[in-house]
Amino acid sequence: MSLTRRGLLAGGGAMAAALTAGVADARILPSAMEPLIGPGYKPTDRDELGMWQQMARVEEEVAGSNLLINDLALNHYLQGLIGKVGGPAAKDMRIYLARIPEFNAVMFPTGFAVIFSGLLLRMRNEAQLAGVIAHESGHFLRKHQIRQWRDMRTKSDVFAMLAMGAGVAGGAAGIATGNMVQLAQLGTLLSLFQYNRTLEAEADATGIRQLAQAGYSPMAMSETWDQLIREQDASARYRRKKRDRGYSLFATHPAPESRMADLRLSASEVTLPGRAYDDGRARYLSAIGAIRPMLLDDQVKLNDPGASQYIVETLAIDGWNGLLRYYEAEVWRLRNRKGDDARAALGYAAAIGYPDAPPDAWRWHGVMLQKAGRMAEAKAAYARYLAMAPNAPDAPFIRQLLR
């Protein structure tokens, strides 16, 4: 048998193509996404047993982390949501809420999820949050982590054998096979990322199916993506940059735009005509009420005024209140561009017009009045601040001012 270098290279290309083929980035139909596990699922395969054993230790770490928000009622509420959209595994999944001001949530292979506090900040209602939780549940219901591990194992096995085989064959035929092996390696890598994107799309499709079954508006999921895209645009615009589109052959997640488009199509598929869908906004707001000031505060202090302003405005679509007005003013004050001090002063003045204005709104309103030389009004505002927050760290200082 005679082998040529060109022939081998073509072979490598074919090998790369063979590894990537069969996993196109097409929309996955919710109707095809039957859960792969039942209630009380426990692994029996050797590789999955090993993975679960390792994860038990990870969960122990997560459960004992000091990043967790230990609001009992709120944790109970989140657990209840996973119970609604978790399908057959509703009773098996656990949920942990971590104080991390980012838009994210993670599902681990043994059925526990970590929700970032930044997610709770951004969600406008229960349906949106349930959509994200349903997506994460989808990873567990469709056994994504072990499937991905197996995919990686198979592909790396095949690659290692083919590379070694090619090397030996090339050696026997007196041809250097380095180029071809590199090409095959690229093919293997690309197919790994693509498999990951396919699983994300599966989780979207599974999630939207669970969401609709639980009686939430299935449009909530695409709304969430729409918000995320706009937020990233706003954040980038402030920094005079373009949003990182994040979509490439090496991306682990599909592009937000394509996810949003797919989710819209899927939503229309799973919506039953005549059925009333709930968004659970009142329930959601009362559940996160106690930590909402903290969520807003964490976001505003990220020094990302573009995103912060977008988030405040998005939440305000459902109605302005004292808390949102106060943080809108905070974004301006901390941004500190030309004219922002005047903007912030107006913002604090607007915030105190609402019955739910936080004590700090009165404090900053006072500071702004004092700066403008309106000391009498400033003192009145400070007095109100002290009445609301008598134990504030700066209370003695403010009292001194009032003398």
Place this chain on the structure above:
Amino acid sequence: MRRGSIALAGAALTLSACVQTKQYADVQFAPPQGNYKLLVMRPDVSVGSVTTGGMVEPRADWTEAARANVIAALRAQQAGRGGNALILERRDGLPGVDATTVAELERLHYAVGSEIALHKYSGAYLPTKRGKGLEWTLGEDAVALGRKTGMDYALFLHAEDTFASTGRVALQVLGIAGCAVGFCAPNIGGGGQFAYASLVDLRTGEVVWFNVLQAGSPVAGIKMGDIRTTDGAAVMVERLLGRMKPGKAVARALKARQ
């Protein structure tokens, strides 16, 4: 993730060697002898199989067996030195101390251990710590634990062992066979041991002794130890803890006395 930075220290111990240990001690360290009380913090043991492509697949059954063996070997080894060892198998296994306190000390030690790995093993040497032996401490938290439990020392132990799968061995055979035609891959690696132990003096809170063990062969399929077996676990514990050297100052004093 967790073991990443310390594992790097193992890698720094050169890959070609078969069994290597490298220990550091506080200058004032004298290996514990006589009737000391040792608290062994939950040993972190994991065993896996190396797939053909070189990934490590954790194995639950092997890990269970190895953990039991390592604990038994530790107990036997410490008894041999005359010490009383209390081996924690779970975080809540210490009477009078809650799991959170144990967890926090474990995390603190992990952070300090990673620093030791970085500055003593991975080449990022610190000029301020030159010639000072091992100079790290867990501080008051460790002292408080010692006071509460009446223990003299705490030992933190991490051990991992991996074995080449049949596929990996086949790949190695192919690599060696290739030498005949000029495509030589005689050592693709796969399998081996990595372990570290860290001894903390609970009266001062200081990390007084640290050792890293690396055992493996660059040829996939050749084992340099096996902690899944009782004998293998005993060998690993002995390699790691058997030859505790005293600190510089103590060694010098001993020499002067002779």
